[in-house]
Amino acid sequence: MTDPDDTAALLGPDGPFARELPDFAPRAEQQAMARAVEHAIAGRETLVAEAGTGTGKTYAYLVPALLSGERVIVSTGTKALQDQLYFRDLPKVKSVLGVRRTTALLKGRANYLCLYRLDQTVREGAGFDKPQAAQLAAIRAWSARTRHGDRMELAEVPEESLLWPRVTSTPENCLGVECPFHDDCHVVKARREALEADLVVVNHHLLLADLALKQEGFGEILPGAQAFILDEAHQVPELAGQFFSQSVSARQLTDLAQDALRECSGVTGAIGLLLEPVEALQGALRTLRLALEPLPARGPFQQLDASAAVRGGLHDLREVLAALTDLLASQAERSRGFANAHERAALLGERLERIVEGGAGEDVRWYERFPRGFALYATPLDLAAPLRAMRERTQAAWVHVSATLSVAGSFGHFARQLGLEEPRTLLLDSPFDYARQALCYLPDGLPDPNARDYTERVLDAVLPVLEASRGRAFLLFTSHRALRRAAELLAERVAWPLFVQGEAPRHQLLEEFRHSGHGVLLGAASFWEGVDVAGEALSVVVIDKLPFAAPDDPVLQARLDALESQGINPFMGWQVPAAAIALKQGAGRLIRSVHDRGVLVLCDPRISTKGYGRLFLASLPAMPRTRELEDVQAFLGT
DSSP states (O other), X not given: OOOHHHHHHHTSTTSHHHHHOTTOOOOHHHHHHHHHHHHHHHHTOEEEEEEOTTSOHHHHHHHHHHHSOSOEEEEESSHHHHHHIIIIIHHHHHHHHTOOOOEEEOOOGGGBBOHHHHHHHHHHOTTOOHHHHHHHHHHHHHHTTXXXXXXXXXTTSOTTOTTHHHHBOOTTTOOGGGSTTGGGOHHHHHHHHHHHOSEEEEEHHHHHHHHTTOOOSOTTTGGGOSEEEETTGGGHHHHHHHHTOEEEEHHHHHHHHHHHHHHHTTSTTHHHHHHHHHHHHHHHHHHHHHHHTTSOSEEEHHHHHTOHHHHHHHHHHHHHHHHHXXXXXXXXXXXXXXXXXXXXXXXXXXXXXXXXXXXXXXXXXXXXXXXXXXXXXXXXSOOHHHHHHHHHHHTSEEEEEESOOOBTTBOHHHHHHHTOOSOEEEEEOOSSOHHHHEEXXXXXXXXXXXXXXXXXXXXXXXXXXHHHHTSOEEEEOSSHHHHHHHHHHHHHHOOSOEEETTXXXXXXXXXXXHHHSSOEXXXXXXXXXXXXXXXXXXXXXXXXXXXXXXXTOHHHHHHHHHHHHTTOOHIIIIIHHHHHHHHHHHHTTSOOSTTOOEEEEEXXXXXXXXXXXXXXXXXXXXXXXXXXXXXXXXXXTO
């Protein structure tokens, strides 16, 4: 173990990073965070660290992690960030430190080519249209040369291609050691490398799936670590809700039916037995989806109980799934594929029973309806207990890092969600000079956000700002409806190129926005975070409303009711802190480097008219504020 002050000195003005990396700037905040991470790993402690944009938090945790001599798991919010960390940041830090620690990259199994399922798909062959046939040919050619089998390597087959689910495996349909391709399996190889590595880079999806014991198949790797570092940790509470939930979807049941039929091709007489029950299952899914059509897109389970058609559809689905499960049991000894299908059918049947019957009072039961399917869920009301149990099982250090974890200087909301009791905390402001680099504009005279013409009025207030900046703006909306309305209105009123979420993949929109020079990008939820546009291309960020969570979320509603029953004001105790953290994420898009300058436009009048507005402003970086358009025009140099 190294001395914390030595670790910090490595990142200081006389350290190797300053000497060897031309664009490295020593920052006191980065050194303070490195010290705290070092301390947490050495003492197996829990640390919650907020480090403002520009701190250089990646190096601040990688340096102590690599020097600790301990086995460390680093988990990121997204696969893109995971790749950036592993292929760009980690090699640089290892090289500068001159350490020989072994590292591995590990993703969920759906990211790796499955040689067995590729072989099956090629054998079936028929039924593919021209583009799909070309994609399959590209995957086959790549399969012969890839070492890791990671989908990210093959850019020519889009991530959303329907072929990927056909040629990757899930925990349910993996044949394990009985697979004829087991010796060459990319998932097995990735797991082996991770088992032997000193530092493993995963993402939150994989980490939570495994630690929640929803085995992705990597369960034996993760508990062996002495330290877990969670980057983008603000995403963990919401993701934890998904992984501690039980769910059954039309997609899972359809996949089961198709896999069972596919298995018939190699087993004499099986098709005669299974065709009818499989068709009955597919028919029951269609009938239930039709019965859900009049209901809202999502809601509490009580809404399903109130519909006779849905109750009947659920009853029939349970009956036909039970019949199919029995038939698959009779075929289970005839092939590994049938044994696997039987296990899946039995598991899905058990989950469906639990959700429909609603035995566990601590669960929130709810549904979601999609254009061609649906899903049913049972989500724990309180995530703190399972998350606490998960951490205690590991007996490791847990380091939570993000630019957005506190609300007006307090970590209470984040700690409560994760069940963290008196963690060590560290709050580091951004090293950027917001007082000089940024201006916050609060336009006067905007109506209540519920007003019918609110989006029109927002654009009236924002257009003079866009004229002063000559485009170069992000407009962030809290709803897709407002986003679409704004896109319609702006198309008629501005000459700058518009980039609208949904019209192209996110990475493509951002690339085109950067190159346009004077573009205006309109985005909703997924553009509020993880988007990095430094430099001249972005000078204005507009936020239409305070990002309170949608009131139609049945899990949120149940949690708010539970808080109220405990005597806690659910609005101030949950909704305001959650919205303040989301606002920080959106505002964080503005200043991404020491050279950036920009205006943050907060349109929601509640920031000024409601008492809780002060909490939102206190959660943002300290920057000058104005209500005068002239100040904005002067700041933007017009």
